[in-house]
Amino acid sequence: MIQIEHLSKTYDGVSEHHALTDVSLTIEDGDIFGIIGESGAGKSTLVRCINLLERPTSGRIVIDGEDVTGYSGKQLLKLRSSIGMIFQDFSLFQQRTVLKNVTFPLELRRDKKEHREQRALELLELVGLSEKAKSYPSQLSGGQQQRVAIARALANNPRVMLCDEATSALDTRTTVSILGLLRDINRELGVTMIVITHSLAVAEKICNKIAVIDKGRIVETGETAAVFSNPQSEVTRELLGTDSLSGDCGATASRAPRQVRREPASAILADALDAASAPLVNAGCPDEVCQATRGGESVEGRVR
Numbered sequence: 001m002i003q004i005e006h007l008s009k010t011y012d013g014v015s016e017h018h019a020l021t022d023v024s025l026t027i028e029d030g031d032i033f034g035i036i037g038e039s040g041a042g043k044s045t046l047v048r049c050i051n052l053l054e055r056p057t058s059g060r061i062v063i064d065g066e067d068v069t070g071y072s073g074k075q076l077l078k079l080r081s082s083i084g085m086i087f088q089d090f091s092l093f094q095q096r097t098v099l100k101n102v103t104f105p106l107e108l109r110r111d112k113k114e115h116r117e118q119r120a121l122e123l124l125e126l127v128g129l130s131e132k133a134k135s136y137p138s139q140l141s142g143g144q145q146q147r148v149a150i151a152r153a154l155a156n157n158p159r160v161m162l163c164d165e166a167t168s169a170l171d172t173r174t175t176v177s178i179l180g181l182l183r184d185i186n187r188e189l190g191v192t193m194i195v196i197t198h199s200l201a202v203a204e205k206i207c208n209k210i211a212v213i214d215k216g217r218i219v220e221t222g223e224t225a226a227v228f229s230n231p232q233s234e235v236t237r238e239l240l241g242t243d244s245l246s247g248d249c250g251a252t253a254s255r256a257p258r259q260v261r262r263e264p265a266s267a268i269l270a271d272a273l274d275a276a277s278a279p280l281v282n283a284g285c286p287d288e289v290c291q292a293t294r295g296g297e298s299v300e301g302r303v304r
């Protein structure tokens with residue numbers, strides 16, 4: 001169980017920006033928990049606080065009864081390897097084959113070549129991409145690339161997966177198939193999913209519970225069906241009014257997909273590596289050079 005207790009996050013800048021204010025949520029094991037809200041509401045900041053990619057300004061993250069908020073060093077590495085993450089833009093390593101993308105976290109863990117390739121092939125089978133093991137990401141469709149990213153995120157056997165707008169760059173049909181895959185992983189592997197989305201249709205399709213966030217505050221939370229059928233907050237009612245829930249998920253969402261954030265190369269690389277396995281990156285391989293992409297930009301950097 002993940003308990004988020006009175007979490008606040010302020011970004012320092014020209015002026016202070018309160019991205020999250022007094023956020024409290026409980027995510028039970030096995031949930032597919034949606035966090036929905038408009039662009040800039042604080043969704044990404046919230047999930048990045050869960051694996052401590054962002055440090056909360058105040059409040060606590062408690063996982064299975066243990067306060068992890070102050071974790072650093074080995075404890076932080078272990079925490080992050082138990083939490084997989086996938087992104088809107090897939091963040092695959094363009095210079096690596098599909099197989100090598102999936103083996104990446106296992107290489108960092110210094111698993112034997114035989115073992116990591118066997119594991120990667122199993123994961124590729126799970127996501128339906130066995131025949132693409134030798135292909136490069138640029139030779140795959142968006143949906144196939146997201147499947148590779150999912151396989152890579154599963155390499156460390158995470159208990160929790162954070163999905164940051166994982167289907168926003170995909171067409172309707174592909175969105176449906178990726179959501180189906182995430183649901184299968186949740187059911188069959190027991191992985192708890194935290195799904196960030198601006199699309200109520202996506203939330204309705206996959207999430208058993210949702211929280212609606214607005215200007216850094218949770219304005220409503222509960223079982224998805226209950227929130228949708230009887231929204232309590234004005235913000236939820238507005239969201240419902242602007243996002244059709246009929247038909248296939250994503251198909252009728254009236255809002256345009258959010259723009260992919262442009263970030264400095266170091267942050268882009270860090271994110272890509274975090275997707276693969278940040279803890280192990282930090283733990284070793286000081287000389288390896290990696291390539292990552294985000295928002296169509298290709299960046300190269302040295303693993304820290």
Ligand SMILES: Nc1ncnc2c1ncn2[C@@H]1O[C@H](COP(=O)(O)OP(=O)(O)OP(=O)(O)O)[C@@H](O)[C@H]1O
Pocket residue numbers: 011012013017018019037038039040041042043044045046198258
């Ligand atoms: N590193 C940062 N430094 C300063 N401000 C930030 C930083 N990251 C996010 N913010 C600000 O915090 C607020 C919440 O951003 P966040 O990315 O969490 O929102 P979001 O709901 O995920 O939005 P989107 O759907 O557009 O990604 C925004 O106003 C954003 O500009």
